[in-house]
Amino acid sequence: MQSRGVPLEEGKERSNQSKGSPLRPLRLLVLFLALCVVFSVISIYTVKHFGIQSVVTTVSSTFQPCYDEEPGGLDKWTRPPLRLIHNMSDKELLWRASFVPRIKAYPFARVPKIAFMFLTKGPLPLAPLWERFLKGHEKLYSIYIHSLPSFQPQFPPSSVFYNRQIPSKISEWGRMSMCDAERRLLANALLDISNEWFILLSESCIPLYKFSFVYHYIMKSKHSFVGAFDDPGPYGRGRYNENMAPLVNITKWRKGSQWFEVNRKLAVNIVEDTTFYPKFEQYCRPACYVDEHYFPTMLTIQAGNVLANRSITWVDWSRGGAHPATFGRADITQEFFNRVRGGHRCLYNNRNSSVCVLFARKFAPSALEPLLHMVDSKVLDF
Ligand SMILES: *[C@@H]1O[C@H](CO)[C@@H](O)[C@H](O)[C@H]1NC(C)=O
Ligand SMILES: *[C@@H]1O[C@H](CO)[C@@H](O)[C@H](O)[C@H]1NC(C)=O
Ligand SMILES: *[C@@H]1O[C@H](CO)[C@@H](O)[C@H](O)[C@H]1NC(C)=O
Ligand SMILES: *[C@@H]1O[C@H](CO)[C@@H](O)[C@H](O)[C@H]1NC(C)=O
Numbered sequence: 001m002q003s004r005g006v007p008l009e010e011g012k013e014r015s016n017q018s019k020g021s022p023l024r025p026l027r028l029l030v031l032f033l034a035l036c037v038v039f040s041v042i043s044i045y046t047v048k049h050f051g052i053q054s055v056v057t058t059v060s061s062t063f064q065p066c067y068d069e070e071p072g073g074l075d076k077w078t079r080p081p082l083r084l085i086h087n088m089s090d091k092e093l094l095w096r097a098s099f100v101p102r103i104k105a106y107p108f109a110r111v112p113k114i115a116f117m118f119l120t121k122g123p124l125p126l127a128p129l130w131e132r133f134l135k136g137h138e139k140l141y142s143i144y145i146h147s148l149p150s151f152q153p154q155f156p157p158s159s160v161f162y163n164r165q166i167p168s169k170i171s172e173w174g175r176m177s178m179c180d181a182e183r184r185l186l187a188n189a190l191l192d193i194s195n196e197w198f199i200l201l202s203e204s205c206i207p208l209y210k211f212s213f214v215y216h217y218i219m220k221s222k223h224s225f226v227g228a229f230d231d232p233g234p235y236g237r238g239r240y241n242e243n244m245a246p247l248v249n250i251t252k253w254r255k256g257s258q259w260f261e262v263n264r265k266l267a268v269n270i271v272e273d274t275t276f277y278p279k280f281e282q283y284c285r286p287a288c289y290v291d292e293h294y295f296p297t298m299l300t301i302q303a304g305n306v307l308a309n310r311s312i313t314w315v316d317w318s319r320g321g322a323h324p325a326t327f328g329r330a331d332i333t334q335e336f337f338n339r340v341r342g343g344h345r346c347l348y349n350n351r352n353s354s355v356c357v358l359f360a361r362k363f364a365p366s367a368l369e370p371l372l373h374m375v376d377s378k379v380l381d382f
Helices: 002-019 023-050 052-069 090-097 127-134 176-190 211-219 264-272 276-283 294-306 334-341 365-376
Strands: 113-119 141-146 195-202 224-227 261-263 307-309 346-348 351-353
Touching: 090 176, 090 264, 113 176, 113 211, 127 365, 141 176, 176 195, 176 264, 176 276, 176 294, 195 211, 195 264, 224 294, 261 264, 264 294, 276 294, 294 307
Parallel strands: 113 141, 113 195, 224 307
Antiparallel strands: 195 261, 224 261, 346 351
């Protein structure tokens, strides 16, 4: 909503100014010149009578402490921000996050990290499972949480989730505010130059393999795992609006799961976008669910050849209806994991593979205890 309103307002302001009286700037100029003359006279007088030395010393000693706080080296560009809480507006944040170095090789030893971005309502009931999964890999990941703004997290300082909440806003399923939240997560994660892969997760997601396996699968992949397919039916092409042409041709219209994995380059594509955003905001409203179409379609147009066109987060739609199945205590068995991890065929780096998903959803809080037992009994080999 904001970005549609703002450019109009700015345009209005600008045209008002140019229609204003031409005498006003002239008057300002005269005033400015007068001030300059007065100031010059004063400074000449000062230098003559007190000597310039004292003036310069006073000025430099006043400013010195500021420079001391800033490290002179490359450090300030390469270390992650000390705190995730900042007061940048979305507009400021997206702009800042879109900075990209032009030289490809990093002049320091960069260890690429996975950014796990949790889009949640509030608490993370499966947090203990994630703690087990992440333990011992501290240099290889970062965590970001977007929740309802009112939510006060209770993680202890020893938790990997402690102080990992980003400034958040209310977001609604199927609306642009949901994509805004995802862009906010990406933008905050981009501020850490070491983050190379960005995975969107929810509070009901779990990992299916141990960390080193997940890390290598993603690192070695030539493609980013964004679900994107051309659905000819009413819930696919049927949601296309012709007002999006010619920017979005119906042949490039895609649908896909919201739960994506993108590399740094695609993450920048998403945060820097000002072209597709207004079209989708205006012409993809319920029953067009924008979080299922905006990123898959935009990335297909901008970088289709680097997309795997499949999500790495498994979800079970087989029970039918508007919502996927949720698994609780009784569902968690070894057979369940054999079924979820096996039984798929997909392309991985243009080769047939049977490992197609690394994460799964949706799991109820009641699944936590049996899930931890699965870890203890090495069904989940964290
Ligand atoms: C953020 O804080 C700084 C000072 O701490 C202030 O100058 C700036 O205007 C604030 N920005 C916003 C968007 O509130
Ligand atoms: C969409 O692309 C096809 C060819 O790829 C072209 O024939 C058609 O005119 C395009 N439609 C619009 C609305 O631009
Ligand atoms: C994904 O789809 C795009 C076209 O939409 C295609 O160019 C690309 O090759 C596909 N990716 C894979 C891995 O097949
Ligand atoms: C993958 O397997 C299918 C049969 O299941 C085969 O037709 C296809 O050629 C294989 N593709 C590659 C790239 O090996």
